[in-house]
Amino acid sequence: MARYGMVIDITKCSGCYDCFLACKDEHCGHDYPGYSAAQPMTGQFWMNIIEKERGQYPKVKLTYIPVPCRHCENAPCVSSARDGAVYRRPDGIIIIDPEKAKGHRQVVSSCPYGVIYWNEQKSLPQKCSLCAHLLDEGWKEPRCVEVCPTGALAFGDLDDPDSEVSRLIASGATESLHPEYGLKESVTYIGLPKTFVAGTVVFGDTDECAGGVAVTLTGNGKKMTIKTNFFGDFEFENLDKNEDYIIEIEAKGYKPQEMSAKTKTDVYLGIITL
Numbered sequence: 001m002a003r004y005g006m007v008i009d010i011t012k013c014s015g016c017y018d019c020f021l022a023c024k025d026e027h028c029g030h031d032y033p034g035y036s037a038a039q040p041m042t043g044q045f046w047m048n049i050i051e052k053e054r055g056q057y058p059k060v061k062l063t064y065i066p067v068p069c070r071h072c073e074n075a076p077c078v079s080s081a082r083d084g085a086v087y088r089r090p091d092g093i094i095i096i097d098p099e100k101a102k103g104h105r106q107v108v109s110s111c112p113y114g115v116i117y118w119n120e121q122k123s124l125p126q127k128c129s130l131c132a133h134l135l136d137e138g139w140k141e142p143r144c145v146e147v148c149p150t151g152a153l154a155f156g157d158l159d160d161p162d163s164e165v166s167r168l169i170a171s172g173a174t175e176s177l178h179p180e181y182g183l184k185e186s187v188t189y190i191g192l193p194k195t196f197v198a199g200t201v202v203f204g205d206t207d208e209c210a211g212g213v214a215v216t217l218t219g220n221g222k223k224m225t226i227k228t229n230f231f232g233d234f235e236f237e238n239l240d241k242n243e244d245y246i247i248e249i250e251a252k253g254y255k256p257q258e259m260s261a262k263t264k265t266d267v268y269l270g271i272i273t274l
């Protein structure tokens with residue numbers, strides 16, 4: 001018996017919404033008795049895509065974070081339901097029984113990720129079932145994984161050391177979106193956005209972009225030197241939050257510059273004139 005899991009690589013997600021649409025195609029208007037009731041045409045997002053805007057103008061980045069149910073081992077939705085109306089299958093999939101869960105509105109607020117939706121018409125809590133009805137028919141993956149054009153969604157057996165998900169987890173690169181919830185999630189991420197420090201350097205005497213200038217970032221046990229690009233831009237990515245950094249800029253024939261940055265959020269230092 002497999003134990004299913006998914007790894008979502010944020011660095012590969014282009015925000016195309018194909019997974020979102022495949023989920024709609026599979027579940028809107030389709031009942032799967034014992035697995036899930038039909039998803040309404042509006043108001044529910046079993047494969048939700050969070051669009052996270054980072055930085056300040058003109059240095060703005062957009063990151064897409066697909067957010068389905070994480071099919072947790074410590075699932076508060078299971079304990080919040082009565083009479084086994086929400087349960088964990090032996091393969092790890094958490095199912096909201098579309099008959100037994102009728103009227104169990106309290107289940108919606110039990111999930112700290114907010115991935116359970118209330119169907120007013122059916123008086124039913126609903127969420128992603130990992131397309132369990134298809135997996136039980138022999139499908140190798142849910143519809144969202146099947147359609148992803150960039151390979152951002154990996155799916156497989158967490159107990160098989162040779163599966164892609166197991167290899168990704170073994171690499172140590174995976175993490176939870178909210179480890180503080182302590183849910184032991186079966187859906188984890190690679191490349192969740194941290195913070196960046198960026199800036200643009202110009203030569204004061206010529207007013208031209210300062211390309212190829214050395215920029216050094218020091219702090220939080222790190223020291224990294226990079227060169228500005230053709231446009232004088234530099235960027236240090238994947239920095240820890242709430243840390244203090246010193247940025248030094250040096251170019252032959254110009255007075256060195258030094259500035260500080262605290263990564264409470266992403267930092268754009270603006271135009272720095274040498």
Ligand code: SF4
Binds near residue numbers: 070072076115116
């Ligand atoms: S993510 Fe929420 S709905 Fe899904 S299993 Fe965990 S607690 Fe339950």
Ligand code: SF4
Binds near residue numbers: 015018020147152
């Ligand atoms: S289908 Fe893949 S690339 Fe497109 S939004 Fe979903 S995870 Fe991202």
